[in-house]
Amino acid sequence: MSSLQLHFDVDGEDFTRAGEASGSIKRTLKELGLTPDIIRNVAISVYEGEINMVIHANGGMIDCEVLPDVINVLLRDSGPGIADISLAMQEGYSTAPDNVRDLGFGAGMGLPNIKKYTDEMEIYSTPGVGTTIRLKVYIK
Amino acid sequence: MKLIDLVKVLDAQIIYGHEFLDREVLSACGSDMMSDVLAFVKGQAVLLTGLVNSQVVRTAEMVDMNCIVFVRGKVPDEGIIELAKSCEIVLMRTEMEMFTSCGLLYSKGLRGGSGK
Numbered sequence: 001m002s003s004l005q006l007h008f009d010v011d012g013e014d015f016t017r018a019g020e021a022s023g024s025i026k027r028t029l030k031e032l033g034l035t036p037d038i039i040r041n042v043a044i045s046v047y048e049g050e051i052n053m054v055i056h057a058n059g060g061m062i063d064c065e066v067l068p069d070v071i072n073v074l075l076r077d078s079g080p081g082i083a084d085i086s087l088a089m090q091e092g093y094s095t096a097p098d099n100v101r102d103l104g105f106g107a108g109m110g111l112p113n114i115k116k117y118t119d120e121m122e123i124y125s126t127p128g129v130g131t132t133i134r135l136k137v138y139i140k
Numbered sequence: 141m142k143l144i145d146l147v148k149v150l151d152a153q154i155i156y157g158h159e160f161l162d163r164e165v166l167s168a169c170g171s172d173m174m175s176d177v178l179a180f181v182k183g184q185a186v187l188l189t190g191l192v193n194s195q196v197v198r199t200a201e202m203v204d205m206n207c208i209v210f211v212r213g214k215v216p217d218e219g220i221i222e223l224a225k226s227c228e229i230v231l232m233r234t235e236m237e238m239f240t241s242c243g244l245l246y247s248k249g250l251r252g253g254s255g256k
Contacts, residue, residue, distance in 0.1 A: 016219060019198030023227075026202065036204065043202045044178050051195070104174035104191045104199070113179050 004032070004066040010050055012059025015103065021062050022047035032066065034139065041117040042071050042137050048110045049075040049133060055100050056080065057131065073118075073135040081127040089115065089123075141165055141250055143207055143230055146186065149244050150234040152209060156221050157230030163206055167251045170211075170242045174199040181205070184253045188241050192216050197223045206230060211238045 006028060008021035026043040046062060053060035057079020065072040082088045088095075089111050096106025115121045120136035144161040147154060154161070168186035171177050174195055177187065181203045188209045189196055197220055200208050207230040210216060214233060216224075224231045234241055 016194045019195060019201075023198065023201055040202070040204060047198065047202045048175075048178060103193055104172060104189075104195055107173050107175040109175035109179045113175070116179070 002068075004028070006062075006064040006066075008062045010053045010059045010062060012054050012057065015054055018051050018054040019047055022050050025062075025064050029066070029071075038071070038137060038139060042073065045114045045117045045135055045137070046073055046075070048113045049073075049135075051105055052110050053077045053079070055096055055105060060130075067139075069139050071137045071139065073133075073137075075133040075135070076130065077132075078130040081129055081131055082123075082125040083127050085123055085125060141245075141248060143186075145248070146207070146209070146245065146250075147232060149248050150209065150232070150236055150241055152232040152234040155210075155216065155231040155233060156224050157207070157228070157232075160206070160228065160230050163230070165207065165250065167253050168242070168245060169205075169253065170238050172238075177203065180253070182253055186245075186250070188238060188245075190214055190238055192220065194220050194223050196220070197227065197229060200229050201227045207232070209234060209241065211236060211241050 025046055029039045057077035060077030063074040087093055091112045092108040094106050094108035100106040118135045119138045122134040125131040143163045165185040167184040169181050169184045170188040172191045177199050186207045187200050187205050190212045192214045210233040213235045
């Protein structure tokens, strides 16, 4: 299998469309014949990232690269950034407003979930500039 | 248990997916918090929820669930139904509350997941 690149612009205005990119990536990974566990790990991680972009950052960009031995994901936004990343990585910590909780999110599980379902996670954030997250899921 | 049995136990109305009612399901999850579903669900085929928005379907799609039951008489809109069709996720609704729905299904043999 040679490499495959996917790019998505995530609309920050429409909550109902959040998850379109993740769904599309999931379908592509399925077509490539990857195992259900790998597909699920990538799908959940990208979906959490996509939801975060819509909730916190007015959208962003998702790039997914499928190589023979690894799936690389790059999540980028130009949102408000994260002041204290270690705090944001704690389960249950959330800055999401109440209206987001009413939609079923904002429980402070997004970033911890991404870490849980990926083999490697790097997060860079500058307040006022934005957040970049790099993920790796190995194809064993 | 097959999905058709779920319909009977919950006295549910099928919104979409009549053709998939012979799907066999072993476990389920009841939650209004999609973040928790994403964190803890593994292998459960049915999601019971009182939350009604498109992200319920997206969440079910991501964790490979194949049926959503809206409890407390909640009614999904056309956009949610269309999304479920595109993912072939069965939708049904029951007037029963979450606790009653989960209890009845458990008593009929449906179980929760490992949570791992």
